[in-house]
Amino acid sequence: MNPGLINKKPSMSRNQILTFAAACAGLALLFVFDSTLDSFTLQIFKLCAINIILALSLNLINGFTGLFSLGHAGFMAVGAYTCAILTMSPEQKEVNYVLQPIVPWLAHIQLPFLPGLLIGGLFAGFIGWLLGVISLRLRDDYLAIATLGFSEIIRVLLTNAQTVTNGALGLKGLPRFTTMWWAWGSAIVITVFLVFLIKSSYGRAFKSIRDNEIAAESMGVDVFGMKVLSFTISSFLAGIAGGLLAHYLTTIDPKQFIFLKTFDILLIVVLGGVGSITGSVIAAIAVTISMEALRFLDGPLDLGFVATSGIPGLRMVFFSALLMVVVIYRQQGLMGKAEFSWDALARIGLLPRRGPKPGKGGL
Amino acid sequence: MDALLRTVDVNKYFGGLAAVSAFNIDVQAGEIVGLIGPNGAGKTTSFNLITGVYMPTSGRIQFEGKDIAGMKPHAITRLGMARTFQNIRLFKEMSVLDNILVAEHMRMGTNLFEATLRLPSYMKKERRVHERARALLDEVGLSAHEQASATSLPYGKQRRLEIARALATEPKLLFLDEPAAGMNPQESVELMDFILKIRDQFKLTIVLIEHHMQVVMGVCKRMYVLDYGVTIAQGTPEEIQKNPAVIEAYLGVG
Numbered sequence: 001m002n003p004g005l006i007n008k009k010p011s012m013s014r015n016q017i018l019t020f021a022a023a024c025a026g027l028a029l030l031f032v033f034d035s036t037l038d039s040f041t042l043q044i045f046k047l048c049a050i051n052i053i054l055a056l057s058l059n060l061i062n063g064f065t066g067l068f069s070l071g072h073a074g075f076m077a078v079g080a081y082t083c084a085i086l087t088m089s090p091e092q093k094e095v096n097y098v099l100q101p102i103v104p105w106l107a108h109i110q111l112p113f114l115p116g117l118l119i120g121g122l123f124a125g126f127i128g129w130l131l132g133v134i135s136l137r138l139r140d141d142y143l144a145i146a147t148l149g150f151s152e153i154i155r156v157l158l159t160n161a162q163t164v165t166n167g168a169l170g171l172k173g174l175p176r177f178t179t180m181w182w183a184w185g186s187a188i189v190i191t192v193f194l195v196f197l198i199k200s201s202y203g204r205a206f207k208s209i210r211d212n213e214i215a216a217e218s219m220g221v222d223v224f225g226m227k228v229l230s231f232t233i234s235s236f237l238a239g240i241a242g243g244l245l246a247h248y249l250t251t252i253d254p255k256q257f258i259f260l261k262t263f264d265i266l267l268i269v270v271l272g273g274v275g276s277i278t279g280s281v282i283a284a285i286a287v288t289i290s291m292e293a294l295r296f297l298d299g300p301l302d303l304g305f306v307a308t309s310g311i312p313g314l315r316m317v318f319f320s321a322l323l324m325v326v327v328i329y330r331q332q333g334l335m336g337k338a339e340f341s342w343d344a345l346a347r348i349g350l351l352p353r354r355g356p357k358p359g360k361g362g363l
Numbered sequence: 364m365d366a367l368l369r370t371v372d373v374n375k376y377f378g379g380l381a382a383v384s385a386f387n388i389d390v391q392a393g394e395i396v397g398l399i400g401p402n403g404a405g406k407t408t409s410f411n412l413i414t415g416v417y418m419p420t421s422g423r424i425q426f427e428g429k430d431i432a433g434m435k436p437h438a439i440t441r442l443g444m445a446r447t448f449q450n451i452r453l454f455k456e457m458s459v460l461d462n463i464l465v466a467e468h469m470r471m472g473t474n475l476f477e478a479t480l481r482l483p484s485y486m487k488k489e490r491r492v493h494e495r496a497r498a499l500l501d502e503v504g505l506s507a508h509e510q511a512s513a514t515s516l517p518y519g520k521q522r523r524l525e526i527a528r529a530l531a532t533e534p535k536l537l538f539l540d541e542p543a544a545g546m547n548p549q550e551s552v553e554l555m556d557f558i559l560k561i562r563d564q565f566k567l568t569i570v571l572i573e574h575h576m577q578v579v580m581g582v583c584k585r586m587y588v589l590d591y592g593v594t595i596a597q598g599t600p601e602e603i604q605k606n607p608a609v610i611e612a613y614l615g616v617g
């Protein structure tokens with residue numbers, strides 16, 4: 001992830017060697033996990049990757065561009081349904097659409113996973129662009145309401161467009177395309193893309209809008225255009241994550257894309273640090289794993305002095321409480337706006353410090 | 364010669380309040396023009412009108428003969444106007460260097476594709492704007508603070524950073540809104556020398572708002588005096604100082 005990796009210099013710097021080594025180690029780890037983990041653990045591991053994509057895409061708009069959007073579940077749903085419908089075989093469609101048959105022009109389309117996934121992302125991105133052009137002219141606080149309303153509209157449409165989406169019945173028996181490599185491959189590509197985007201002149205323009213919109217505009221930043229751009233990219237990525245999720249779960253229905261799904265992602269972003277890619281990645285993994293580890297909370301509990309016969313949703317109470325504690329005592333989350341770097345690791349003493357050469361920030 | 368900037372009967376109402384009325388100024392290339400007046404006179408509002416932050420209620424604004432009233436601020440900046448703010452508006456979570464680089468974005472001429480793929484063509488532009496930004500920081504004496512966060516700078520340096528950031532947009536016309544606010548007389552004098560220096564170095568035309576009349580007397584050959592949104596006087600510093608309307612309204616009698 002260190003951009004230094006692509007600078008061709010005669011000798012590699014320490015950081016480049018470290019990055020290269022870390023990349024190799026990560027790759028080896030993926031191989032080991034893929035071949036040794038049992039299928040249940042592997043499922044959780046895949047979900048980590050999907051949640052990384054979701055958290056990063058929400059962080060782009062909320063953390064780096066400073067807009068408060070609550071429409072992520074809607075964009076995921078668009079990506080999930082588009083990808084699922086495009087990749088299902090005609091036979092599967094016949095089996096699934098029992099109440100009313102699917103519209104003829106969709107009945108015989110069957111694409112491989114990659115084009116299906118990309119078209120799902122592009123469609124979500126297009127809808128994001130449309131919504132952005134309309135709602136990003138609103139004052140910031142209205143955007144949250146507009147996007148929230150949008151995601152509910154998507155859900156209602158999905159429930160009622162029987163001949164396209166199969167309505168409330170949802171889609172079942174989707175091929176399990178989302179292997180460990182698809183999930184983590186996508187997560188890695190998207191993370192690298194976002195790191196480069198944020199480090200680029202566009203990333204600086206996004207952040208300037210977040211920090212001071214009037215000044216950004218006066219410095220020649222096309223604020224509206226940049227907001228639409230950021231929102232469109234974010235929607236596209238959410239659509240990709242939706243497609244991956246559909247072929248991970250193999251079953252989708254409109255109820256999965258209620259507002260709570262957006263809340264789950266928001267939780268990860270806030271815990272990790274609004275405006276930190278590193279924070280989102282760490283928090284996505286930590287939250288996904290603890291969601292599973294704390295599953296026992298939803299079952300029957302016996303604390304000695306009080307016993308319950310199982311309260312579904314108690315897990316979420318825990319996470320909501322955690323969120324409140326963070327908002328009150330550590331608003332910047334785990335990372336604040338800081339990012340991982342080898343130099344930072346050296347600064348806090350986890351790596352030997354280098355010689356007298358000061359660690360000047362590169363491009 | 365035609366004026367670089369001309370406003371014709373510009374009015375701005377906020378509800379019933381006439382913040383600026385019948386505002387007519389001419390600015391010739393190379394001038395340093397002062398805009399003075401007591402608090403609430405409408406000085407900042409007139410800057411906001413010219414730079415596109417506010418839309419005039421009526422009237423025309425021309426830059427190099429082109430009507431610009433109603434244009435977006437970023438489009439006006441692209442034409443060659445830049446400004447600083449009375450209440451400093453830096454990008455507070457960004458480094459000093461990044462604050463300047465934001466202003467370079469507009470003239471960088473890049474696209475999303477080459478920027479996110481870090482193509483050689485982009486890296487070349489990136490190096491160029493870094494060089495320019497560092498040169499500007501050097502110019503305003505902030506090189507040592509390159510990586511510091513913008514708001515960690517002391518007040519006077521934040522003001523200089525704002526000026527450097529405005530210069531990074533390569534303006535022809537620069538608006539400075541009370542650049543000496545909060546400075547002691549010694550610092551104010553230094554600032555005025557600095558303003559003269561950048562005017563010559565960057566071939567700028569400058570419009571300067573000042574609350575304290577003494578400060579502008581030294582650098583401005585010509586000034587306008589506003590009071591309650593109305594232009595009550597204009598002329599050379601000597602003329603302004605003798606003008607009874609100014610003495611009464613602005614300096615206060617007695």
Ligand SMILES: Nc1ncnc2c1ncn2[C@@H]1O[C@H](COP(=O)(O)OP(=O)(O)O)[C@@H](O)[C@H]1O
Pocket residue numbers: 377380382400401402403404405406407408409
């Ligand atoms: N956005 C606004 N909405 C309403 N009133 C405003 C606004 N901006 C400025 N004003 C009013 O316009 C008048 C002129 O303000 P301003 O231009 O800031 O004065 P100055 O910069 O000369 O001190 C003041 O009475 C101020 O309260």
Ligand SMILES: [Mg+2]
Pocket residue numbers: 406407408449
């Ligand atoms: Mg003012």
